[in-house]
Amino acid sequence: MDADTLVIGAGFGGLSAALHLADAGQRVVLCEALNYPGGCASTFRRDGLQFEAGATLFFGFGEGQLMHRWVQRFGLDVQADRLAPVLTLRAPGLELVVDPERDAFVERLAALPGAPQAAIRRFFHAQARLAAGLHPVLEQPDLLPPWGPAALLSHAVHLPRYLPLAGALGRPAAALLARTGADFEPLRLWLDAACQITVQAAASEAEAPFALSAVDMFFKGAYHVRGGIGALATALVRAIRARGGDVQLATRVRRLERRAGGWAVHTRRGVVTAERVVANVLPQDLAGLADVRSPRLDALGRRVRGGWGAAMLYLVVADEGLPRHAFHLQLVGESRRPLIEGNLVLCSVSDAREERSPPGTRTVTVSTHVPLPTDAAAVEAVQARMRRTVAERAPELRVVRELTASPRTFQRFTRRHGGYVGGVPRRTGLGQYLDLLHRPVAPGLYLVGDTVFPGQSTLATAVGGQRVARTLDARVVA
Ligand SMILES: Cc1cc2nc3c(=O)[nH]c(=O)nc-3n(C[C@H](O)[C@H](O)[C@H](O)COP(=O)(O)OP(=O)(O)OC[C@H]3O[C@@H](n4cnc5c(N)ncnc54)[C@H](O)[C@@H]3O)c2cc1C
Numbered sequence: 001m002d003a004d005t006l007v008i009g010a011g012f013g014g015l016s017a018a019l020h021l022a023d024a025g026q027r028v029v030l031c032e033a034l035n036y037p038g039g040c041a042s043t044f045r046r047d048g049l050q051f052e053a054g055a056t057l058f059f060g061f062g063e064g065q066l067m068h069r070w071v072q073r074f075g076l077d078v079q080a081d082r083l084a085p086v087l088t089l090r091a092p093g094l095e096l097v098v099d100p101e102r103d104a105f106v107e108r109l110a111a112l113p114g115a116p117q118a119a120i121r122r123f124f125h126a127q128a129r130l131a132a133g134l135h136p137v138l139e140q141p142d143l144l145p146p147w148g149p150a151a152l153l154s155h156a157v158h159l160p161r162y163l164p165l166a167g168a169l170g171r172p173a174a175a176l177l178a179r180t181g182a183d184f185e186p187l188r189l190w191l192d193a194a195c196q197i198t199v200q201a202a203a204s205e206a207e208a209p210f211a212l213s214a215v216d217m218f219f220k221g222a223y224h225v226r227g228g229i230g231a232l233a234t235a236l237v238r239a240i241r242a243r244g245g246d247v248q249l250a251t252r253v254r255r256l257e258r259r260a261g262g263w264a265v266h267t268r269r270g271v272v273t274a275e276r277v278v279a280n281v282l283p284q285d286l287a288g289l290a291d292v293r294s295p296r297l298d299a300l301g302r303r304v305r306g307g308w309g310a311a312m313l314y315l316v317v318a319d320e321g322l323p324r325h326a327f328h329l330q331l332v333g334e335s336r337r338p339l340i341e342g343n344l345v346l347c348s349v350s351d352a353r354e355e356r357s358p359p360g361t362r363t364v365t366v367s368t369h370v371p372l373p374t375d376a377a378a379v380e381a382v383q384a385r386m387r388r389t390v391a392e393r394a395p396e397l398r399v400v401r402e403l404t405a406s407p408r409t410f411q412r413f414t415r416r417h418g419g420y421v422g423g424v425p426r427r428t429g430l431g432q433y434l435d436l437l438h439r440p441v442a443p444g445l446y447l448v449g450d451t452v453f454p455g456q457s458t459l460a461t462a463v464g465g466q467r468v469a470r471t472l473d474a475r476v477v478a
Pocket of ligand 1 (some may be wrong): 010
């Protein structure tokens with residue numbers, strides 16, 4: 001065998017799995033189709049400009065969290081600045097700054113005219129208790145099944161923390177607003193917008209434990225990565241190579257074939273044999289690469305089809321009058337319409353010190369969700385809506401140049417079937433907790449990435465990659 005493990009794809013799921021396995025001493029080959037790493041969370045260059053391709057808000061850099069541990073343990077040359085504020089939500093008649101500390105945000109909401117103060121405090125108290133129940137298992141892969149004695153002991157000790165979760169299972173996040181009497185328009189809008197970008201579903205549909213833990217990440221620390229998330233992805237490639245891993249960029253995997261004791265992986269450059277394959281691709285793309293029949297792969301594929309594509313505007317704007325640091329605006333066109341298709345956009349403005357565009361200008365990544373399948377005319381209509389939302393809610397962003405991207409662009413660049421991006425929406429339902437149980441899709445064939453637990457976001461896919469690495473090799477450090 002040429003390798004112990006071959007990893008397909010250098011998104012954050014694949015990078016994480018490859019890094020941890022190489023660090024544990026395995027012979028690892030990582031094949032990435034593009035000539036740069038990061039997938040949906042990468043930084044691309046065009047005409048001397050630099051943009052975040054998709055993801056712009058990053059988590060996990062706080063003391064003791066996974067990205068922080070990586071920076072320390074692997075000596076990554078990466079600088080992450082904590083965002084304060086996390087972002088500003090603007091909607092008709094509302095400008096709501098989202099503070100990096102929960103208490104400050106609660107007081108800000110409670111100070112709004114007509115705010116039900118006690119109810120708002122009850123809501124966030126309950127939200128924090130739910131998040132405290134789920135966070136340990138989302139952040140520490142060794143607490144996820146398969147459980148060893150240490151994990152079982154830890155769960156037993158923390159049992160009281162999990163109790164609030166029981167009452168929220170199978171219910172939408174918005175139910176907590178009603179239960180605590182906090183159904184106050186600005187809070188509802190914030191929760192809706194936060195759920196849409198974290199768990200890909202409106203608060204009225206989002207599974208409460210996941211959604212209320214995901215929005216907690218705002219208060220655990222949201223970060224801007226200096227120079228772009230591509231800097232972290234590139235640093236991870238270096239770290240994998242420094243540990244003996246073979247990272248092959250511009251090397252698309254074309255086919256997987258089962259062989260005695262492993263897999264033959266056909267790439268653009270030749271055949272690599274490996275005992276195991278970790279695939280950082282969508283379930284339906286894996287089914288296209290390998291001749292495997294698996295009910296689990298089919299079920300995951302169906303859930304992906306319930307997800308979204310992304311429509312993008314990549315803007316160059318005049319720098320004059322803007323804050324110097326990176327900042328994020330969540331802009332809502334009309335408060336009573338669904339927060340998709342350009343009616344909600346996340347606008348992420350780069351840091352002036354990064355010099356990603358000519359002097360006097362800054363680059364901005366603007367994204368929104370679109371239902372799939374879609375066609376060119378529908379995407380253009382969404383992009384027109386995005387422009388209107390930006391112009392109405394953020395007139396300080398004076399656009400001097402614009403590039404666009406659609407689900408087709410994502411399909412072309414990240415090879416995600418149909419352009420589905422951002423993970424599987426966490427809509428209410430108990431079935432998704434079965435994802436906690438980790439299984440290969442076929443002997444020696446594993447999935448990582450945002451379609452498997454714990455799901456979407458760079459941090460979640462990184463945690464998922466580490467978790468798979470741990471199931472493959474007991475030497476992987478938590
Ligand atoms: C518009 C947008 C905004 C987002 N905003 C945020 C945000 O602010 N914060 C956040 O944390 N998350 C955000 N996300 C989600 C986050 O980016 C993704 O969940 C995460 O990056 C997905 O990682 P992944 O491991 O699933 O791999 P992907 O990013 O899908 O990467 C897979 C990689 O595999 C490669 N590949 C595919 N097929 C092959 C093959 N056959 N051979 C070789 N290589 C192959 C691809 O080229 C790609 O590089 C956003 C996503 C989008 C699209």
